[in-house]
Amino acid sequence: MFDGLKDKLSSFREDVEESTEDEEVPESEDTTADGSEQSASDSAANPTESSTAADAETGPAQAADATSAGDAADASEAGSPDDGGDGSTEPSTFQRAKAFATGRIIIEEEDLEQPLWDLEMALLESDVEMSVAERILETVRETMLGESRKQVETTGELVERALHDALLDVIAVGQFDFEERVAEAEKPLTIVFTGVNGVGKTTTIAKLSEWLEARGYSSVLANGDTYRAGANEQIAEHAERLDRELIAHDQGGDPAAVIYDGVEYAEANDIDVVLGDTAGRLHTSDDLMAQLEKIDRVVDPDMTLFVDEAVAGQDAVNRAKEFNEAAEIDGAVLTKADADSSGGAAISVAYVTGKPILFLGTGQGYDDLTRFDPEALVDSLLGEE
Numbered sequence: 001m002f003d004g005l006k007d008k009l010s011s012f013r014e015d016v017e018e019s020t021e022d023e024e025v026p027e028s029e030d031t032t033a034d035g036s037e038q039s040a041s042d043s044a045a046n047p048t049e050s051s052t053a054a055d056a057e058t059g060p061a062q063a064a065d066a067t068s069a070g071d072a073a074d075a076s077e078a079g080s081p082d083d084g085g086d087g088s089t090e091p092s093t094f095q096r097a098k099a100f101a102t103g104r105i106i107i108e109e110e111d112l113e114q115p116l117w118d119l120e121m122a123l124l125e126s127d128v129e130m131s132v133a134e135r136i137l138e139t140v141r142e143t144m145l146g147e148s149r150k151q152v153e154t155t156g157e158l159v160e161r162a163l164h165d166a167l168l169d170v171i172a173v174g175q176f177d178f179e180e181r182v183a184e185a186e187k188p189l190t191i192v193f194t195g196v197n198g199v200g201k202t203t204t205i206a207k208l209s210e211w212l213e214a215r216g217y218s219s220v221l222a223n224g225d226t227y228r229a230g231a232n233e234q235i236a237e238h239a240e241r242l243d244r245e246l247i248a249h250d251q252g253g254d255p256a257a258v259i260y261d262g263v264e265y266a267e268a269n270d271i272d273v274v275l276g277d278t279a280g281r282l283h284t285s286d287d288l289m290a291q292l293e294k295i296d297r298v299v300d301p302d303m304t305l306f307v308d309e310a311v312a313g314q315d316a317v318n319r320a321k322e323f324n325e326a327a328e329i330d331g332a333v334l335t336k337a338d339a340d341s342s343g344g345a346a347i348s349v350a351y352v353t354g355k356p357i358l359f360l361g362t363g364q365g366y367d368d369l370t371r372f373d374p375e376a377l378v379d380s381l382l383g384e385e
């Protein structure tokens with residue numbers, strides 16, 4: 001799952017490591033006990049010399065002059081005008097000297113320029129939505145330039161932390177505990193599913209019915225997709241296999257009426273959850289609005305979940321946005337994540353809609369529904385294997 005993206009994130013780590021490795025100075029060469037602190041002290045005391053903050057563009061090579069820092073801290077703290085107190089985001093001579101003295105590195109803007117550009121291209125190629133890619137880059141840049149001055153252990157670790165924070169920031173938008181929501185809701189809880197046809201909406205409803213069953217909640221299926229020929233037969237097959245009740249009307253009937261009947265059935269039979277399918281054609285958002293508004297009026301569902309396929313990438317992201325604008329969703333389910341290498345939709349949908357991804361479909365079996373866990377996803381994207 002998402003292997004293509006994983007590779008690209010790993011390349012970014014290598015790129016940054018490569019672009020900074022010239023500057024790394026091993027501790028043993030660097031911290032001599034004798035008078036070798038001379039040059040760093042000199043540099044620190046003289047801002048016109050090679051390693052002033054203003055010289056950042058010529059950065060790495062010149063900054064290396066300050067490497068035999070020894071106890072440069074004292075010199076700098078004793079009043080060097082170049083002690084970073086000017087509000088500049090560039091590291092001061094003292095900071096550079098101290099960093100190099102301990103064999104560590106400072107990452108500067110120019111070290112990141114090319115890797116960040118490559119990362120942006122990689123994210124866009126992976127179908128990550130533009131505003132999401134920009135947000136990720138911004139967080140990575142901020143984290144790396146800021147944290148480097150705190151002297152991180154290795155560049156690799158710093159990159160990993162920066163990517164972890166940046167990805168989590170966009171992926172975890174709006175997360176809530178779905179199971180808790182179900183547990184606390186007044187029953188029956190009514191969930192309506194939207195999204196275009198052919199993405200696995202019906203299968204997802206069947207899977208969620210199983211997921212609920214495994215947690216002790218009964219459910220009834222209601223086929224509000226009265227538009228598509230064969231929709232009743234298709235959902236009926238799932239209902240039969242799972243031994244669930246299905247509420248359906250003839251093709252061409254009123255979707256709101258079907259879901260209403262589903263709610264009535266649930267109330268009468270002490271069923272916990274109503275899972276209502278809809279025909280999600282997006283020919284015009286007016287159609288969609290009219291249909292969902294009527295369902296809203298007649299049934300007042302507790303939750304509306306948008307379903308799309310992860311493999312649709314950018315198209316899925318755009319549809320999520322459109323559906324959310326047409327009739328507000330509470331969350332999303334991405335199907336076929338098992339077949340998706342890009343990961344763009346999984347990364348983008350929550351940030352773009354402001355609503356969380358709640359589940360991933362990870363196969364064709366009824367058990368192949370996984371609770372979406374942003375932290376676990378980020379860990380797996382940045383994992384070694």
Ligand SMILES: Nc1nc2c(ncn2[C@@H]2O[C@H](COP(=O)(O)OP(=O)(O)OP(=O)(O)O)[C@@H](O)[C@H]2O)c(=O)[nH]1
Nearest residue numbers: 196197198199200201202203335336361362363364
């Ligand atoms: N690999 C994989 N296949 C899936 C997943 N979810 C659904 N499918 C398959 O996708 C195909 C279409 O799913 P259906 O639920 O029948 O979708 P549909 O009826 O075409 O579309 P809807 O109108 O959205 O219900 C079926 O063969 C499903 O088994 C998934 O998470 N992973």
